[in-house]
Amino acid sequence: MASLSLLRQNHFFSATLPTRPKPKYASPPARVQMSLQQNAPTIAVVGVTGAVGQEFLSVLSDRDFPYSSIKMLASKRSAGRHLTFENKDYVVEELTAESFNGVDIALFSAGGSISKKFGPIAVDRGTIVVDNSSAFRMDENVPLVIPEVNPEAMENIKVGMGKGALIANPNCSTIICLMAATPLHRRAKVLRMVVSTYQAASGAGAAAMEELELQTREVLEGKPPTCNIFNRQYAFNLFSHNAPVLPNGYNEEEMKLVKETRKIWNDKDVKVTATCIRVPVMRAHAESVNLQFENPLDEDTARDILKNAPGVVVIDDRESNNFPTPLEVSNKDDVAVGRIRRDLSQDGNQGLDIFICGDQIRKGAALNAIQIAELLL
């Protein structure tokens, strides 16, 4: 698949970085232990040929996620393709209602309409669905979970409880933002958050990444850029996020940050505004976040809190101007935070500015979903 080669091409990512101090990443996550392989769950990956679907497989493998069998599911168009995963050959099957018979956990990333149609079907057949689409995120009966942030929201849902359930994976921008903001929120209570994003092509799928690469080649050759996915030049340019704009002037991507934050923090009063922008970067998002707190929080304490936060790495070297970049978090699990400083526009220590980078496909999607699946075991 074209998408796979692009997603893994080293030259877009850290491998070609010039020598600079390597950030200290947190230790690899503790492996899930299963005493008996026959107790391992049966898994289905829905949308396996997409960018996130492929990353589901990478993450399952990287984390030694236990499974007794795995079904590779996709649309009719992709059915019949061959895949190799952990030295075993698979044929991609067409997604149907029958696909979920005997499946314990289904990881969905095939778009909202597929989730809306097949999510409830899977649940009826006793499958626990971890859904990466926005279809059920704001449904009050569906937990919306970042495992480092609110695992308690899904504490009653387990494999083996004899019934299906839906769990929603938050939007990528929300996950990346809250990975850094939550540890500070727990200490000082965030009253208001102003977010500006710098979002990668990957959020629009593998085809968007391919178009950014193609356009860049074309522009460098003096040719008009091919505009199939975004209908405008993306190479050497940036633009307001392509999600539909709502009557209030916010686009849907921005409203996800507003609403999902309230749900995940279980705090309907937290005030959030966001401006979401696509930048010509391949697969990691960046976010500039301004925080207002109820209680004072000085920048040194904030830095210590973030250094000790799970899944977060602090890169904040003022002297050498070394701060997080999307390139260095690409293909990494941890979210990187830097530019941690007292906000001069607020009194005392009532506010901070921070800058966050995180891999959109990994922690922004696939990794978070599989961490949710780990909580189910």
Place this chain on the structure above:
Amino acid sequence: MASLSLLRQNHFFSATLPTRPKPKYASPPARVQMSLQQNAPTIAVVGVTGAVGQEFLSVLSDRDFPYSSIKMLASKRSAGRHLTFENKDYVVEELTAESFNGVDIALFSAGGSISKKFGPIAVDRGTIVVDNSSAFRMDENVPLVIPEVNPEAMENIKVGMGKGALIANPNCSTIICLMAATPLHRRAKVLRMVVSTYQAASGAGAAAMEELELQTREVLEGKPPTCNIFNRQYAFNLFSHNAPVLPNGYNEEEMKLVKETRKIWNDKDVKVTATCIRVPVMRAHAESVNLQFENPLDEDTARDILKNAPGVVVIDDRESNNFPTPLEVSNKDDVAVGRIRRDLSQDGNQGLDIFICGDQIRKGAALNAIQIAELLL
């Protein structure tokens, strides 16, 4: 010069844009009328071989700026080069103290240390210096001027008054931000402003633009990127602005936005915070700006105010998701504003979010300086 060809290569800019609605730009500026050519001022361009120096010449020509003679000045390294300007051949001269004899207006863009050394020398010889560096911006005796915003700051300085003077051109990010924020500030008084920037390569000069292009070619070919200017990969990446970081955690670029806004608005109480980020875009900056007002200002009124603001064009079409992009303002005079919406995180109409794009070399530097020079006549 390599820089010139790069600056003008069409394929980076609007010429290759796919067909989309062309924004309505404001009418060309009124031409400066001089009754007698012999009364036209003598001009010197200091740093004429740089990106901004070259743009000084373009803008002088585009605006039919009157001059009786023009000196092309640069460092010893560039002296002796030949230039053609308005069908006349020039030899670039080495900048010395004597260069300013008989010069009415000197446009400086050769870095802070050249300005610090030669600015006062030029003033002593009766020259009015319009300086694009940061050397004198915060000097309380030097006006810091955006002609659409605070022309009154330099109202006593004119060519022909028989003595020299210094006038500072604000930093590019400040100019672009305040072109849009000032008309709203005049109506509703800005109390606090949270800015996140998306800054182009051009702010670091022509060599940085060349490095971005070179790195992009290298990365696409799978080669390690050449890192001379920025010491890191810029292609398909972004990073915290390369200006030195101060003990308060802000970098110098960010503090310019904070301090210059206070000086230009003559309002030492306005609260500003900024996070300045470089993105892989060639020559136009974007800024996401969150505003808090003393008095309520609804979004429709704000849009009308901006539509009528000089030097500002509104691109704010929610239905077709058409908002400002750096590409379409490249090589343009006007600053474009869109995403104008009530900030949901503030009460009532006390706040707005807006998104601004402006050409860094043109309105962010050369055009603003030459508009200042026009006020001197």
